[in-house]
Amino acid sequence: DESSNCCYLAANDSQNSILVWKVSLQDFDCDQHEGTSTLQHCTSEGKAPSMMLLGHTNIVWACSFVNLEGSTALNSNPGEEMDMVLVSCSGDKTVRFWSMKDGTCLQVIRQLGGGSQLLTCSFCPATYALAVGAYDGKLLVTTFEADKQRLAPAN
Numbered sequence: 001d002e003s004s005n006c007c008y009l010a011a012n013d014s015q016n017s018i019l020v021w022k023v024s025l026q027d028f029d030c031d032q033h034e035g036t037s038t039l040q041h042c043t044s045e046g047k048a049p050s051m052m053l054l055g056h057t058n059i060v061w062a063c064s065f066v067n068l069e070g071s072t073a074l075n076s077n078p079g080e081e082m083d084m085v086l087v088s089c090s091g092d093k094t095v096r097f098w099s100m101k102d103g104t105c106l107q108v109i110r111q112l113g114g115g116s117q118l119l120t121c122s123f124c125p126a127t128y129a130l131a132v133g134a135y136d137g138k139l140l141v142t143t144f145e146a147d148k149q150r151l152a153p154a155n
Contacts, residue, residue: 008100010086012060018053018088020100051103058091062120065100089118089132097123112140 009021066085084100095109095118112118112132120133128144 008065008084008086010063010065012063016056016058016060016090016092018056018060018063018086018098019049020051020053020086020103021047022050022100023047053086053088053096053098053103053105055096055105055108056088056090056092056094058093058117060088060090061118063088064122066123066125068125085123087121087123087130089121091117093118095121095130095132109142112142 007023009023011019013019064087066087067083068085069083085106086098086100087095088098089095093110093112093116095112097106097109098104099106109130112130112134114134114136116134116136116138118132119135122131123129124131130142130144132140132142134140
């Protein structure tokens with residue numbers, strides 16, 4: 001199965017966007033040590049990004065991939081399952097959820113950090129919890145209620 005040999009890589013650029021590459025594990029040299037693989041280097045230098053994610057209005061500080069396989073929580077199309085999602089946070093004080101299927105922004109969450117830039121973020125699909133680290137040193141944890149269509153902040 002070709003999809004099981006694919007993975008995503010993401011990086012911010014100087015234009016407040018996120019560059020995403022969908023790569024095959026065959027694009028990498030891996031060093032095997034007792035059942036684990038260590039990435040040594042990419043052999044596909046110069047490969048163009050698969051997509052560019054646009055929407056943040058300030059530097060993107062962090063992003064992380066979340067496997068939502070089988071979930072419909074972030075999908076705007078009823079009944080359609082999501083697979084891989086990218087969560088990003090930025091100096092624009094927003095967190096964004098992106099579809100890796102087509103690069104669309106699924107949801108924007110504002111005002112988590114008050115007046116502070118958001119420097120790191122992580123989403124736990126098992127508990128629907130979003131953790132965000134802000135520039136002012138605060139760690140913000142928000143949980144969501146998963147309805148059939150979208151994630152909605154829990155009250």
